[in-house]
Amino acid sequence: MSYFVNEKGYYGDFGGAYIPEMLYPNVEELRQNYLKIIEDESFQQEFHQLLKDYVGRPSPLYLAKRLSQKYKANIFLKREDLNHTGAHKINNTIGQILLAERLGKKRIIAETGAGQHGVATATVCALRGLECVVYMGEVDIKRQAPNVARMKMLGAKVVPATSGSKTLKDATNEAMRDWINNPVDTHYIIGSVVGPHPYPDMVAIFQSIISEETKKQLLEQTGNDQPDYVLACVGGGSNAMGMFYHFVDDEKVKLVAVEAGGKGVDSGFSAATTYLGKEGVLHGSRSILMQTDDGQVVEPHSVSAGLDYPGIGPQHAHLFKTGRGQYVSVTDDESLQAGLLLTQMEGIIPAIESAHALAYLEKMTFTGQENVVVCLSGRGDKDMDTYMKYFGL
Amino acid sequence: MSRIKTLFQEKKNILSIYFTAGYPELNDTVRIAEALEKSGADLLEIGFPYSDPVADGPVIQASSKQSLDQGMDLKLLFEQLKSLREKVSIPVLLMGYVNPMLQFGVENFCNACVEVGVDGCIVPDLPMVEYEEFYQDIFESRGLSNIFLVTPQTSPERIRKIDGLSNGFIYLLSSSATTGQSLQVSENTESYFARIADLKLNNPLMIGFGINSKETFDKACQYANGGIIGSAFVKALEPADLEGSIQRFMLKFKS
């Protein structure tokens, strides 16, 4: 069985390009060109140079000793939080900006939840001198204020999305509307492995650097490039897909994807998509999404803006349905506690998104031998407000 | 012959009106359809609302949201439409997004359309390849039309393909835009309309998106079989004087 995209743009039952005709020319242009451009030597050269000199890659694979003692396994953290701009998101925006340039685009749009993807997009636009408009839910603008300020300083225009739950899903709607209205000179940098084909595949390819490096680093540090488990949080699923990518076809490596359980999966305030969702179409692809019987999208809830999304990428839906990946969830409380634990045991303040992946370690049992890699997708600077309020600091 | 085919054979300057089901009041759907036919509409597009209407501007976003908040869903809509054909004789299409239709089941959806006398649908985010592979037979075996959109960026080859798959009319977008913006007829728009007219397609053409005045409607009629009005109509609806507001709106286009 293949876990990757077929020539029609599908992962098993999921994927495709469910877009109105207005978006067809842009998406088709991408579909016809993305692999050609990415595989081109000059692209690869420029991409890897920037990842090294500008982003600061490779990101370290850090054996967290005290955490390892606590959980009785070798817990490795893949330090995407140390990337320039503070999260894995920049791997994708570097790739997409180089691609947009090669397609002759002059204007960049993006959606953002936590603001990490917005910052990463505003950053590469500043780097290359392109106009940048970022759509962000009104609720998220409030809870991620530091990132809004960064985007503005970087020269991006931040446009509030005021419809629906005023979070990531609504920001994505607004970005798609912008693209419909600007069909010629604009490229839409989607921030996760969602959207119409070829976005899920393209974003996964750019994020696959995470597992590519992890394999090398594990081999150097342990003599074995096969971990027993890899864990990552899932909003749309881009850091998870990057973490899984080079392990997907190696069935000995267990893939664990941690969704945002919110106040509890059955509380009515949750973003645990695989638990609560059904198959359907959102934002251009067929996947699993939280919806009513009538096919209306249900408003999700998570303390973490980056995971506050009612869907997951189509490749994740496929990994879930085939049983290749294990999809689980932790609550708001559990992840905030895990964030504090990492801070006080290892001196690393994680993004609340990443803290979801860490929180699941509590629920696993180990024998002391296992090698476990957790994708630490981002740093917690943007979340200080939430942490301070929650812990009364 | 189907109601749609007959309409295009018998009439010119066809005026088609879009409105959202269940708006302004939940039970206004058939009432609006009836009033529109009385005031001279030739064709109706009844929108079934969706929570995330990415191709729509603020007016239709708001009407969709209000309709959903009031309790509209596809089951209720088909229930309401049971009385449609007692009151309305012009062709009627349903317009909406693919996900509600998928959850209802495409086959169930098409059966329900036939039962209540709906003539076809417009589903902008249902891709042509999916339609051809999975749904074309379901539609055509029931005599339902599926209407495709064309924009100024659609290539001539793709337009020909769309023409081949269409059996009603082709929905020509005045520009690539979300609904509700005013049609700016520039030289580019005119040359695009003329370019499409020159293709001599098998299906009739209707121009939509941004038609909000007699002037823009006449422009549409100059290049196509007629025009489609959506946001401008939805905006004009007055809950306190529904029939009156519909009549006044339609008068502007019938003079």
Ligand SMILES: Cc1ncc(COP(=O)(O)O)c(C=O)c1O
């Ligand atoms: C640090 C961090 N991790 C994870 C995510 C979730 O996105 P994804 O599931 O695409 O990795 C975000 C999104 O904003 C983020 O900022």
